[in-house]
Every structure is written in C-alpha cells, then in structure tokens.
Amino acid sequence: MEIRQHEWLSASPHEGFEQMRLKSRPKEPSPSLTRVGANFYSSVKQQDYSASVWLRRKDKLEHSQQKCIVIFALVCCFAILVALIFSAVDIMGEDEDGLSEKNCQNKCRIALVENIPEGLNYSENAPFHLSLFQGWMNLLNMAKKSVDIVSSHWDLNHSHPSACQGQRLFEKLLQLTSQNIEIKLVSDVTADSKVLEALRLKGAEVTYMNMTAYNKGRLQSSFWIVDKQHVYIGSAGLDWQSLGQMKELGVIFYNCSCLVLDLQRIFALYSSLKFKSRVPQTWSKRLYGVYDNEKKLQLQLNDTKSQAFVSNSPKLFCPKNRSFDIDAIYSVIDDAKQYVYIAVTDYLPISSTSTKRTYWPDLDGKIREALVLRSVKVRLLISFWKETDPLTFNFISSLKAICTEIANCSLKVKFFDLERENVCATKEQKDHAFPKLNRNKYMVTDGAAYIEPSPRWMARQEIHMALWGRLVFYLLSPRR
Template structure:
C-alpha cells in the first residue's frame, strides 16, 4: 500500500467526508447524563441490524471532544480509506478529518501505539497528525513487557469521561468491512479513570527515556476494582457492577484482574448458559517460536456443562481463509460434548474482483453468561493471555447481559452461521484455511 501525504488526505476529505454523514441515534443523552451502548460494525452487504455503529460512535466521540482524545491501539489507519472510496473508505477519511478538526480547536490528542507498526505505509495517520503538530505519539516498546506479542488493545477515551473498548482496530476497515463489537460509556469518569491507569502504562512504555519495565509499578497504577470489589454504577436506571481486566501478567498491577481469571470465573459461575463469540481460538500458543499446549480456557468450556447440570454452552467462531487449518479439530472436538453446540460464522466476500485484504470476517470477542458479560480486545489463542497486551470490560448487569444475548442469537440464527462439520470430509466448510503449522 502506498504512503499517503497530509495534503492528499486533506484533498480526499473535501471529496469524500461530505458524502459520509453521521446519522443514527446519538450515544450522548440530551440531558448530559451517563449512557452506555453495545456498538457494532456490520460489514457492507451483511443483512444484520445494529442500533449503534462503530463509525458513528467514534465520529461522535471525536467531534464532541473538548479537552482530550487518547487512543491505545495496535495501529491506526483511517487515511487508507482514500484507496477504497467506493467501498465505504470515506468513513475513514471522515474520522481522520474529525481528528484534524479536534486538534485544530485545541483538543489534546495522545496516541499510544505498538512500535512494530509505527512507520509502515499502511499506518500513516499518526505521522500525518504529528507532522501537522496536532498529536503526540508514543510508540509502545512491547519488547520491554514480553519477548513476543504486541499491544493489541483497541481503546478510545475522550475528555476523561467517555470510552470505547472492543474488538475493532482503530482503522477505516474495522468500521466498514469487518464485523466488530464493543462497549461505549459516556459521562462516566470513574470507568474512564480506571481505564486511564492501564493506558498510562502504555504511555509510559512508549516514552523515549523508558528502557525497562518498572518492578514494581508505582502505586498510582493500582486499582480497587476487580471481580471481588467491582465498581457499582447506575446508568439511566441500569445498575451494573463493572471492572476492567487486562493481559498480560506484567501489566496486572495490585487489584487488577487478569483476563484469563475473569473469563474462566465467569464460565465456572454460570448457572444456565455460556455463549461465546470469537475469531481465533485454540488451546495452544500460535505465535511463539516453540508453541505449547495451554488448555485453561478450553478446559473451562469442557468442564462447565459437565459440572453444572443443565448448563448450555454455545460457541460461535468467526472463520475465514486465515483461520488455522490445525485449529479446526479442536473446534470439532468441543461440538462432540454433551450440552455444547458449535457453529462457524462466515461473512461472504464483496462482489468485486479485488477483495480488501484482511477483512470480511466476524472479529467479535465477547462472552456472555446468565450473569456476566465479557467484552474484550483479545482473541483466544493462549498468546493473547500470556504475551499480548489487551483489555476487557467485565459487566454484571441484566441490561448488558440481555443486550449481548440478543446480539449472539441474532448471529447464531442468521444465514451466515452453520453447525460445524463433524465427520470424515469437512473440507467444504474448512477450506480455504491457513496451512501455517501451529509450530512454525
């Protein structure tokens, strides 16, 4: 992909942004009180309905920012939407235009991004904003945290009171061509304050003078909120207990719960059902030089319906041509268990000769039980729990649980989902897939 100059982006803004209005229901309340919403990207051409959309949510957050915009992410790419204006790329241009406008009106923009992609052509936005004097960027030195892995978080915070956290990478195609799900909270400074502690760790790790991981982290990064002592909030009559879990262990300061602990506890505590929607899944590492078996999450799914009478487990896996061929037998084996149902979810390609790379997949990362919602930035190979930086909302709330259950069954019962094939010849369902060996 060619690099894009600031001048080219500004020109594209004039041509494209006006054609992509911000429509739909606002995430902000008219009286200025706190709100929450489940936010999704439904890819172009996919016949599913969502009330709140990633594009409109991000655009509103940025357009309404008064003092600060903080992003923590793997990478940031709105500008390359200029290469795909016929396929909703103008939405990326509109968001970048909103960031430029925010910077010009004096909003402080701070970006904590994984250093490995800091200078590659497909991530031009931070360089455009820096060159215009509108943003400060810290390239997070993930090698200080772990020998492998990346910063995989997808986080936007504005004015220290509004927050999006979810599966969508901070990029134009995650707003248009990839199926995503996240949570947004507005006018919620306590929630944002706790998330800010994690973001501040990324910011510290990206500072030029940072050469090592603190041991221990200063007490300012500790939290009071976890599964034992969650934050209790009332948002428009929806009472919820909430906490933020993280990966990996090196960033779990005192009081902070690990994702693996949070999700397995939710599964073990479930009494009636466990529903899980995820892209990559397997009881092993997939990105290490010498991969190894790590079945903690997989064991929880297998044990729960055995230990809890009548418990129903449904697993929905987003599959595409990059799904590991070697992962399918593990998915099939889950479907063999009593009270466990497994389906695969496939998004059809766009009807055009040239496809957009690394799109057209269900990229969701959430779990919901009869009492708990887990909405994450993390996939579920073991690497994501052990060496990859991520964050998750954990919420106990009838309203949030009910909303996630509705989203799950909308997808489960849709024409894009089908029972996983079990038998001798399942190539019709599993191919094409990635033949990269797990131990490569």
C-alpha cells in the first residue's frame, strides 16, 4: 500500500495532468456506427431525390393532360366548323357530283312522248309526237355513265303478242349492265319482278321502297335520269302494257342538268329509305328541295322562257323547300285565268266501302269555283272502261247542271273509250284479260301544265294523298 502511494506521488505533475485530460475527452465513434449513419443519410437523400423526380413527372403529366384537352377541344371545334361549311354547301344546292345552281344547264330541249295502242288512229291534222318506246330507247342509247329509274311497275318480259317493245327495252337494259354503266332502279316492295331480279344479278343496284311501313300506301312515281343530264317524267311505268296496251303520255328533257339537280334529290330520298321502317325525324339538307312553288327553276325550253318545279307526296316525303303536290295542283287551278283542261282515267270524289263512305270535295270544289266564280272554261277527258264507277256520271251531271243557269259558265266533258276507238280490235281482243286503256293524266291551263304518273282523281286515292308516293312535274309560263 505504501509502495503504490509512493509511486503515484513520485509521478510528475505534468504526467498526471495528461492522464486527466485524456480521461475527460469524448470517446471516438466506432466504425459500425459510422456506417449506419452514412447509410441513413444516403437513404434520406435518395428519397428526397425520388420525391423531386415524382413531382416533376406529375407536373409534366398534368401539363400533357392539359395539352390533350386543348387539342381535343380544337379538334371538336374544327369538326363543327367543317360540318357548318358542308351545311352551307348543302343550302347552296350542290350535290355529290359537284352540280349546283351556278354551274347547271338550264337551256334545255323538250319533247313530248306518247304511246298510242295499235289500232287507235288519229285524224290527219292531229299533232304527232315521238313514240314512248323510241324516246326511252333514245335515252338508253345516249347513256354513257349512269341510268337512274323510278317505277312502280316492272314487267317488260311478257309473252303477250304486243309485248315485243317491252322485251327489247329489257334487253337494252341488260346490255348496259355489261358496259360499265351504273344502273340504279327504285321500285315498290310489292313489285315481285323477275325483270328486277335479272337486272340485279347483272350488277344493277335495286332499291325496294316499303311504302306500307310508312302509311300503307304505294309508290306511284315514274321518272328517269340519264347521265345527270337527261330526264323523263310521265305516266308510263316499266311494263309491257305501257308500251303496248295503254295510251301513255310523258315528257323528255335533254341537256337539262338544272332540273336533274332537283330531281336527283327525290331519287336520293327514295333510295335513303331502303330497309327503313319509318321516316327520319330530320331530313338531310342534301334532300331538301332546290326549287318549289315559291322559288321556281328558270328554264329555256326549245328557246322559250319557262319556269318549272317538282312536287312530291306524301307530305312525309316533303323535306324543306319541297312542294306538296296537292297544294301545287290547287295553285295551278286557282291561277288559271282562261281555261283548265284535265285528262284523267277516273274522276270520282267519293269512296265507298262495306263499312264507310267518304266524300272528298277538294278538287271537285276547285273546278266548280273556276266555273262559277271566275268563268274559266273547263274541259274534262275521262277514260271509260270496265272499272268506271257509275257514280262518275252523277258527279259529271252535277257539274253540268251548274252551267245551265249561269252565264259565261263553260264546261265540256268527254269519255274516252279506247276499246271502242280501236278500229282494228276484234271482239275476242276486246274481251281479253289485258284491256286497252287511256292511262295518261295531265292538266293544261293558260299559264301552266302538269303531268303525273297517278292516272286517277278518286276519293280513295286523293283523300288519302299522304298514302301515295308520287312525283308531279309543273311547267309554267313566264308570267307566273
């Protein structure tokens, strides 16, 4: 014990101070602890970097999303602008072929065509017209690009002796299908026609309109468009009887693309209803009428200034700017100042069924107004055949009775019995299942003329005008 104390006491003061200083200094961290701290710092720094990268990516993503929204909005605006531009083009009246009111041809040549049954002879002084068969063949011979035909009848290939012209017409249509000429045909869905099927198999485009799906009616229009230049409108359908047994009347326009511009829209309207069971609520502007009773087509027909427009029915088939045919007929009669000449197959403003009788006074009333109120001369040419209703004579007698006591009332009526006029027909031919008939329908006044395919003015047809799909053509003098 003494020795240890002595040793401690014998140490120098400086040495003891050093020992005390060393004991008071903090201990150095161990290497393992240093590594843990470094790793923790590195991890925090890496997480901070990842967070900054994520924030930058988020900003870029939000920025790109904003760009996409802006681009989408611009695309929508551009689409709307394009739609408005095309809408404006529609309003100007341009069709898919680039035809418009500004570049169409309105200096046209016109020719009446007529089918006169064999054995019916006119007087030597009677006017002579191009035959219906020759007029149709001329149009088909002129065809270079397209032939569009609307008809409710398609029965050209028949074994009847007078069906030879129909057979030749059918052969010509078949020939055109092999000449790279586009053929489009529109018919009633009720027309179960071998002719249409044969043409379809050869490449023709056939459209069936199901009128019964709209209003239980029938298609009665009959017109042709050839090469978007030439037009036929008339009473004759594509059946052999129109070229043999029936008296038909029509008109052909040559080089008249302004008329085609409007007529093509009716053809397009019919075609658009293929396979549809109801009429659309809104028609495309490309189906709007180009001309109507208010805005008539200005034409030069055989160097004579004229005006024209086309009406349609039923009213369901009258988009904007398309005249409804019954309104246009009323307008023609009301505007007559001197005379009204009318040719029809049947004239009967009453309809009777087993359960209901209906009276349709509209057209009959217009004729009476013209006779009584305006002293307009009226001439009626009515067909007489086996289906003529006896009540027809009662209504004609009623019309005649008006003029018995009224001054300046002029009415003449003639019944056209084509079988009696046929001087060559034998008794066996007259009793045949295919009688000859005056089937044309037209009206001529001092200011206008119109022609349509439906041959009858009967209550069961006219009172339900909305049931019949038909086109009517009106030709007016310049004063109108």
